[in-house]
Amino acid sequence: MKNFFKTSLALLLGMFPSWGLALGDDLKFSAACGPSQHFASISFVGDILIHKMLYVNVTQESQDFSQIWRAINPLFSKAHFSVANLEGPAALGIDSQGRDWGDVGFIYDDRVYSGTNFSFNYHPRILTDLKKSGIDLLTLANNHILDRTSLGIDRTLTAAQSAGMNVVGVRHSQDRNASFARIVTVQGISIAFVGCTESTNGRPDRKDQVLNCNQAQTENVIKELSNRSDVDAVIIYTHWGDEYKQSPNSRQIANARKFLDAGAVAVIGSHPHVLQPWDKYVTKDGRETFIVYSLGNFVAAQKDVERKASAVIYLGLAKKDQSKASITGVAYTPTVRSGYKILPVNSNGDRSVLNYLQKHFGKTGILNVDESLPLKLCRKLPEQGSFGYKSR
Template sequence: MKRATATFGLLMLLASGCQSEVEATAKDVLFLEGMKQQERMERSVDSNRFQLTATICAVGDILIHDRVYDDARVEGGFDFSPMFDNVAPYLQAADVTIANQETMIGGEALGLSGYPAFNSPFEVGDALKEAGVNVVTLANNHTLDRGPQSILNALDYWDELNMTYTGAFRNKEDAKDLRIIESQGISIAILSYTYGTNGIPVPNGRDYLVNFAEASFMAEQIREADKEADAVLVALHAGEEYVDFPNQQQRDLVQLAADSGATAVIGHHPHVLQPIEWVEGKHDHDMLVVYSLGNFLSGQYDHPRRVGGIFTFDLQKLTGKKAQAINPSLMPTYVQFDEGDHNYQVTPMKDLTDYDLPDVEKHLDDVEAHMSQWLPELTVTRE
């Protein structure tokens, strides 16, 4: 039927003469132009709705005590990879995975050491990269433990591994180089700051060695990063050790970050978990914050210091807008080791049995209640 109608229309057009043909052609042109305009409008609408998403994963302190690196000793060096085998699939699943490398990997030549002045093997970096970590934050209270050479050795090794580092730098130019990584079409700036360095002074003229959490300095850098990138992630090393809730210093610095345009703050230093919440900044800007992710891998013995977490969220970006953090979730982890400080492993708490950790379900209940008390929509992975 449609074919017959089209044929009839064509015969009528041929019979109508030159004038009708011109009029028909003009109408066709107008019709086609109208269709093109409609298509352009539809593309514009679709463009405004276009959505980019990148998954971010963050873990807490990598705190390499001497008993941890002793357990990693193998012939000719160290192998920390088995310690991350149980969590590597989750770290590798994210687009960007960030770890707080609290101890400098200055290498054996400087002499390895644990608490109170840490210096760790280079091979820690190899294990983190293999496990899926691609960004390390370095500004913390132990950055200057073994002096500038330990920092420089560590930075050289992170460069060898082609891993992004921030928070400690080799010179002024390095410190001015804003760390922006691209993932899934989203540009992400990553900054790192510490409240202090255990009283160890920065050598004269070498302030670039570590970023301090000074309000004006932080605000300026975060605002600059906000201009340059779609999202700004801030690693903040602050708070009181072994305390379950943020102190006023943490809250003040977190509010400063929100007001300056940060997308999320990832907290470290207390060595125990502290809750997650949204913080409203200026201009109705909601920022995601976890005040402390605890220890991810350490040689600390007390139960709360063995509990950490894999914190995951999505960065969602609409065309023409800044990225926002959405879908926060936490997978609680636990540092296992055998008697005599052997076989250190980081394991998702959901995979533990009562033999591994008596009353493991109650411990999961406690973590979920603690971490979600200010963020009821937080997903805590238990299966």
């Protein structure tokens, strides 16, 4: 029996060699931020779910969604570019049946705007509030994006354009040839962002508006982008996995590696509402790549530390001459919801939060609020003046 378990374990490790290796450990990357190189830092947060408790509080106080996460804004400012998942549409006046009620104002009525009963829609002001907070790009590919039908996606895209917000993972019903990606130049590095989801909660995507992680189309999108001479890196934000499970399932692991072998440099996951580990994966062509299987809830009104705590994840990229960009390092700052606010947590903070985060992301990668991000992400510093944080 003992030999049977040893053999079974060996087979499992052969199928998924990252189990027992880097998964959830302190990660190191070999690329350096040397002189005459472009260097860019990207931050990521998980699901933004404005549940009823939080939404009603916003309508009663500032009518500014950023009152929830304002304490995190300085963490976004540390990075050159910031990305999040907005869980659900921001469709002006549309109810769950796709009926248009017009501009009913900034309210919470459980008809047009709701954050409960598995049906979400936010006043489009949330897009402006995220933008002014420092979020530069949103993935909208998630299981709630069709909560206001196809029209809800169209209205959300219109609002995002008005707010100057980059979005990925969905497209307008009248533009079925539109890309699910967005190419953005950050500090001289051209990065293609993609978003995909495993599910739309059974709501049919009749107009092919949402990129599905489990279809070959997603891998093809990554291959096409990574082969372009004007793209230095491809990053995909995935909405996948089993809710409330703190380990990735076999499909997540297989798809993450498939996407990275197709040319992506990083896979950032969400949806389980809890954290799942990060990992370093060396692709078949020898590239060091990065996976976060789930960032859990950034904003949500769920209980217990596992659903209240999350992190701002940081990724460093460096590029020289005509080469593709490489990862220089990763770091994270823990966050936690306390009441109606999302707060940062330093390395001497709440022990239950830190234990939870360190279990998934290791101990050495923690970045305190007052620490320098480039020093954390770079083994060697690039030329002076090339870090340049974004101004708000």
